[in-house]
Amino acid sequence: MVRAGPIILAAALALELYGIGASLYGARTGKAQWADSGRRAVYGIAILLTIAFGILELAFLRSDFSVKVVAEHSSTTTPPFYRVAAAWSAQEGSLLLWVWLLSLWSSLMLFLSRRSMRALAAYAQAVLLGFAAFFTGLTLFLANPFAIQSPAPTEGVGLNPLLRHPSMMIHPPMLYSGYTLFAVPFAFAAAALVTRRLDAEWVRSIRRFALAAWLLLGLGVLLGARWSYAELGWGGYWGWDPVENASLMPWLTGTALLHSIQVQEKRGALKAWNASLALGTGILAVLGTFLVRSGILDSIHAFGASTLGGPFLAFIAVLLVGSVVLVASRREDLRSKARLDSLVSRETAFLVNNLVLVGLAFVIFWGTFFPLISEAVTGTKQTVGPPWFDRYTTPLALVLVLLSGIGPALAWGRTSRSRLRGIFALPAAAALVALVGLALAGALSRDPAASAIFCVAAFALGSVVQEIWRGTRARRALSGETALVALTSLLRRNRRRYGGYVVHVGFVLLLVGVAASSAFQHASDVRLAPGQSARVGGYDVRYVGPTSSMDAAKVSLGAVLDVSSHGRHVATLTPSRDYYTSLDEHQFGRIGRFFEGDSTSELGLRSGIGRDIWTAVQPDLTPVARYIRDANRRFPDANSSLEGFLVKTIVARYMRSAPAAQFRLIVSPLVAWIWIGGVIAVGGAMIAIWPAPSAARRRAPAVAPAPLPSD
Amino acid sequence: MDPGRKRRIRLIAFLSAAVLLAGALVYTTFAGASSAKTPTQLLRTADAGSSYQLTGIVANGSLRRARDSLSFRVRDRAGRASVPVRYSGAVPDPFREGREIIVTVHKAGDGFVGERDSLVTKCPSKFKAARGS
Numbered sequence: 001m002v003r004a005g006p007i008i009l010a011a012a013l014a015l016e017l018y019g020i021g022a023s024l025y026g027a028r029t030g031k032a033q034w035a036d037s038g039r040r041a042v043y044g045i046a047i048l049l050t051i052a053f054g055i056l057e058l059a060f061l062r063s064d065f066s067v068k069v070v071a072e073h074s075s076t077t078t079p080p081f082y083r084v085a086a087a088w089s090a091q092e093g094s095l096l097l098w099v100w101l102l103s104l105w106s107s108l109m110l111f112l113s114r115r116s117m118r119a120l121a122a123y124a125q126a127v128l129l130g131f132a133a134f135f136t137g138l139t140l141f142l143a144n145p146f147a148i149q150s151p152a153p154t155e156g157v158g159l160n161p162l163l164r165h166p167s168m169m170i171h172p173p174m175l176y177s178g179y180t181l182f183a184v185p186f187a188f189a190a191a192a193l194v195t196r197r198l199d200a201e202w203v204r205s206i207r208r209f210a211l212a213a214w215l216l217l218g219l220g221v222l223l224g225a226r227w228s229y230a231e232l233g234w235g236g237y238w239g240w241d242p243v244e245n246a247s248l249m250p251w252l253t254g255t256a257l258l259h260s261i262q263v264q265e266k267r268g269a270l271k272a273w274n275a276s277l278a279l280g281t282g283i284l285a286v287l288g289t290f291l292v293r294s295g296i297l298d299s300i301h302a303f304g305a306s307t308l309g310g311p312f313l314a315f316i317a318v319l320l321v322g323s324v325v326l327v328a329s330r331r332e333d334l335r336s337k338a339r340l341d342s343l344v345s346r347e348t349a350f351l352v353n354n355l356v357l358v359g360l361a362f363v364i365f366w367g368t369f370f371p372l373i374s375e376a377v378t379g380t381k382q383t384v385g386p387p388w389f390d391r392y393t394t395p396l397a398l399v400l401v402l403l404s405g406i407g408p409a410l411a412w413g414r415t416s417r418s419r420l421r422g423i424f425a426l427p428a429a430a431a432l433v434a435l436v437g438l439a440l441a442g443a444l445s446r447d448p449a450a451s452a453i454f455c456v457a458a459f460a461l462g463s464v465v466q467e468i469w470r471g472t473r474a475r476r477a478l479s480g481e482t483a484l485v486a487l488t489s490l491l492r493r494n495r496r497r498y499g500g501y502v503v504h505v506g507f508v509l510l511l512v513g514v515a516a517s518s519a520f521q522h523a524s525d526v527r528l529a530p531g532q533s534a535r536v537g538g539y540d541v542r543y544v545g546p547t548s549s550m551d552a553a554k555v556s557l558g559a560v561l562d563v564s565s566h567g568r569h570v571a572t573l574t575p576s577r578d579y580y581t582s583l584d585e586h587q588f589g590r591i592g593r594f595f596e597g598d599s600t601s602e603l604g605l606r607s608g609i610g611r612d613i614w615t616a617v618q619p620d621l622t623p624v625a626r627y628i629r630d631a632n633r634r635f636p637d638a639n640s641s642l643e644g645f646l647v648k649t650i651v652a653r654y655m656r657s658a659p660a661a662q663f664r665l666i667v668s669p670l671v672a673w674i675w676i677g678g679v680i681a682v683g684g685a686m687i688a689i690w691p692a693p694s695a696a697r698r699r700a701p702a703v704a705p706a707p708l709p710s711d
Numbered sequence: 712m713d714p715g716r717k718r719r720i721r722l723i724a725f726l727s728a729a730v731l732l733a734g735a736l737v738y739t740t741f742a743g744a745s746s747a748k749t750p751t752q753l754l755r756t757a758d759a760g761s762s763y764q765l766t767g768i769v770a771n772g773s774l775r776r777a778r779d780s781l782s783f784r785v786r787d788r789a790g791r792a793s794v795p796v797r798y799s800g801a802v803p804d805p806f807r808e809g810r811e812i813i814v815t816v817h818k819a820g821d822g823f824v825g826e827r828d829s830l831v832t833k834c835p836s837k838f839k840a841a842r843g844s
Contacts, residue, residue: 525800
């Protein structure tokens, strides 16, 4: 069955090329049946790629080691759950996942717009098919997931232990969904430019898809941060790593797009800006995929050197040049008649928010690509670290939080000065209370930047809560409903608006968590023997004793930690380190491979609304090293039961000698609010994305399909 | 003020802000960046006081753990030249001998001292399995 894989991919590629031709021909001649045929080609590709991805998944589930990627990324001891995820731990599999998701999202978009916007859709589907053809071509010619090897090995290498985390199941598909969904705004912006239909139509059509892309990409980033916090053993959630940055850049420009398209819808302004932003976001999404896959920048995600750099670079160049040419050649059509009436208006707030978001994306772009820029300019590769990023992103984030409170309160058009006082009295008071509180607590002098974030956060929360309360009150006055019913129907009837406000609340809380946990964190790296204790952030942490456990895949050595504060017991934490058995007995020896393969941290974590107590352990194997060496030498051909016995004996010796272990202890205030804020923001986005009941009814099918204009 | 002039002023204000930001970006990156170096390059030239991004492989058998720091040697990706590094702070899970790392260091005496929490270990794409043995 696996042998059918490349044939299916080839058929998909052929169909993609046909679809591009048919769509363009249909669009140019106005022959609707050709454009329809092109659209059906997209559905066909979605079906073909679903089959192809299914075949690959089946090979992983059945541990078919004659397939090269299966042997290199999975094993019989890999649990089925992780075998599914192992498919996208491989470059070949992840590219197939990319194009498969793209085909699904494209089909959905084209299906929903099959009766409207036919003039746009024909060109848009040609662009989407172009994306698909590029990625299908990659999987067919350069990174074939269906490559066969013979003889087939009896056992596979297994999924990298670092990737054995439930997040592996959702983090990559989420990110890739976000990336591929941003191809839809790109395609429709390009189509609008080609056809010069630059009114609000294309903007309205992609709104929900842009929001879905933004939501899934954001969720992917958030999951990645959580994963890093819980798994990588360093206690951070963001490291300004190139690949993290690559996913943040399209998210930021996507956020800008979600705001600026409202200005085009409501006021008919910012046409050129919106088209450029949609195109730029699409390109950044491809750039993100490129960064992960090329290994061009040093990152923990760059999974080895890859040969795909050239084709990707060429593809990005085509997208970039095409976009610039399109926008430049349509600049007359992009000129909008609408002008900003007043500086004190919602559109001005959105415009400033856009500039800040794009500025932020640019700063991150510059810092991320600086190694390449500096190499080109000075000849030496230079890098900038997290402090450099923090210096620029902190003030910009501050402005963003402030705007998230100002924007919703201002009206479109202009807001009178007398109204301003009424709108901002309460939020300003909230900020003032926060300021006084922080000054009294001594936080103001300890970290002014974080304190500033707290103050503007109080302002923004005050403003958004006031807006929601105002709306609820107005509804109550109209309908006489109870407060809760009024609030619910307010949210239901104005999903987009109030969903957006909920997102603001979540986002502000998230940034409060980021500011607090980075400014007021206590971290300590200590070496403790059983019985010894260390003090971190007002807590006493005592190493009570070692722990151990074993199963088929790993040996686990850990510690029992007793956490107390002022003599009062707070928590018992049991961090451990899992040593995954390596297949490489050449390097580590028959027994050594049980202890010297890859290892991961299992945290001892106590999460709370106020603070997290985070602990990780690095056991010291030096005292048993000679037993391991001894066993390697004396039993080079041990069978599995002898191996089991020897490993058990060595673990027992470790437990008896109970040597000092290295601990990383972190007390991090408010870090839980990052995840709480994230969940609230996701909830808000879901509210905004859900079709309003009235709109769902309005979307009755048109009696006759709209005619395609001929060019 | 007539609207055309107002718009021009806004545009100029915006453009100057953008130019200022861009200038600050260029200046701070070129002034504050640390150069990426291989062990061989560091052995040839390393000034006390400047920091470098050292990229290389943790030499086999060189790792020592002390009470609150690690000592190891970093060697060239392809080659034998190596420099000693003392490091304290967060150690990522994949860190081990034979792995490729990136760490920010400055010269101290004969060796190099790693900046706290600056150690990055590259994810191995897979276990290097020696099959058929």
